[in-house]
Amino acid sequence: xxxxxxxxxxxxxxxxxxxxxxxxxxxxxxxxxxxxxxxxxxxxxxxxxxxxxxxxxxxxxxxxxxxxxxxxxxxxxxxxxxxxxxxxxxxxxxxxxxxxxxxxxxxxxxxxxxxxxxxxxxxxxxxxxxxxxxxxxxxxxxxxxxxxxxxxxxxxxxxxxxxxxxxxxxxxxxxxxxxxxxxxxxxxxxxxxxxxxxxxxxxxxxxxxxxxxxxxxxxxxxxxxxxxxxxxxxxxxxxxxxxxxxxxxxxxxxxxxx
Numbered sequence: 001x002x003x004x005x006x007x008x009x010x011x012x013x014x015x016x017x018x019x020x021x022x023x024x025x026x027x028x029x030x031x032x033x034x035x036x037x038x039x040x041x042x043x044x045x046x047x048x049x050x051x052x053x054x055x056x057x058x059x060x061x062x063x064x065x066x067x068x069x070x071x072x073x074x075x076x077x078x079x080x081x082x083x084x085x086x087x088x089x090x091x092x093x094x095x096x097x098x099x100x101x102x103x104x105x106x107x108x109x110x111x112x113x114x115x116x117x118x119x120x121x122x123x124x125x126x127x128x129x130x131x132x133x134x135x136x137x138x139x140x141x142x143x144x145x146x147x148x149x150x151x152x153x154x155x156x157x158x159x160x161x162x163x164x165x166x167x168x169x170x171x172x173x174x175x176x177x178x179x180x181x182x183x184x185x186x187x188x189x190x191x192x193x194x195x196x197x198x199x200x201x202x203x204x205x206x207x208x209x210x211x212x213x214x215x216x217x218x219x220x221x222x223x224x225x226x227x228x229x230x231x232x233x234x235x236x237x238x239x240x241x242x243x244x245x246x247x248x249x250x251x252x253x254x255x256x257x258x
Contacts (some may be wrong), residue, residue: 001069002206004154010012010016011215019083020142021032025055028240029210029241048217053157053158053159054154054157054164054167055121056155057070057119057151057152057155057164058070060062060119061119061123066119067093069115069118069119070119072073073112073115073116073150073194074083074112074113075105075148075231076108076115077112077131077148077149078148080108080112080133080148081108081144081146081147081148081160083108083146084099084105085144085145085146085150086144089141090145091145091146091154092134093135093178095179095180096135096178096180097225097227100133100181100227100229101122101125101181101227101229101241102110102179105133106183106229108237109131109171109181109183109229110229110231110236111135112129112131112148112150112183112185113129113130113131113150113184113185113199113231114129114197114231114233114236115129116130116131116150116151116152116185117129117135117152117185117186117233119151119152120152120154121153121154121155122152122153122155123155123156124151126153126187126189127152127153127185127186127187127233127238128152128153128160128161128162128184128185128186129150129151129161129167129184129186129233130150130151130152130161130162130164130165130171130182130183130184130185131148131149131150131182131183131184132147132148132149132150132165132166132168132176132181132182132183133146133148133179133181133183134147134149134169134177134178134179134180134221135147135176135177135178135180136174136175136176136177137175137177140226142166147174147175147176149165149166149168149169149174151164151165151218152164152167153219155179157248160188160203160204160206160207161204162182162184162207162211163206163207163210165182166210166211166214166222169222169250170221176221177221178221179222179223179226179230179232180226181226181227181228181229182203182211182226182227182229183227183229183231184200184201184202184203184229184231185200185230185232185233185236186199186229186230186232186233187201187233187234188201189201191204191205191251192204192206193251193253194204194251194253196250196251196252196254197242198234198240199232199238199240200230200231200239200240201232202228202230202242202247202251203228203242203247203251205251208244208247208248208251211226211228211244211247212244212245212247212248215244215245220242223244224243224244224245225243225244225245226243226244227241227242228240228241228242228243228244228247229241230242231241242258
């Protein structure tokens with residue numbers, strides 16, 4: 001299975017980070033699993049190199065103004081979590097998924113994603129903000145199960161806003177077991193790979209492939225029905241609602257991942 005290979009690749013190659021021989025060793029392994037070897041090779045190359053391509057959000061806070069804006073955005077994220085906890089302290093999964101697209105909650109998430117764009121570092125001014133809302137494991141009924149994460153893109157090095165929040169999702173400290181929705185705000189542009197023209201910016205090929213891979217993991221935190229909610233930063237009323245399972249078809253990429 002691809003996800004088994006992915007987990008093995010992460011364990012084997014991530015500590016080595018960068019030796020071409022290690023990538024080639026991975027290529028000989030995944031070549032046995034045609035016809036999806038190209039997708040798998042891209043995945044392993046990403047796993048090996050991803051740590052080199054990141055600028056942690058905290059390192060982008062270079063001025064007192066940046067740090068103040070970041071603290072305020074963190075506080076707003078905690079306030080959204082608290083609002084949801086007051087209304088639904090023990091939400092069912094079905095109810096939680098409905099809430100993410102309710103207008104009141106969605107307005108807050110879109111505003112967070114839009115303001116997270118302030119922390120983008122992109123040489124041509126293409127700023128993308130992303131928010132992830134999910135449910136986390138709790139030990140006691142007084143613990144808040146709601147989690148809201150945010151981040152923004154960088155280039156150079158090229159790393160997407162969605163990729164940063166997916167990295168946080170992978171970290172055990174977040175303890176998130178179910179990603180309910182990714183909320184992405186940016187100016188729309190033609191997709192670099194599919195060339196599909198969009199009214200809002202959907203995740204790039206690397207991110208939508210990663211989301212699909214995560215949904216097929218043995219113990220997934222992202223699921224096929226995880227919402228992808230996107231909005232045009234110039235006109236926040238222009239929104240698109242999709243699910244992880246929709247993205248490949250939207251971009252006319254019909255190759256599935258085993």
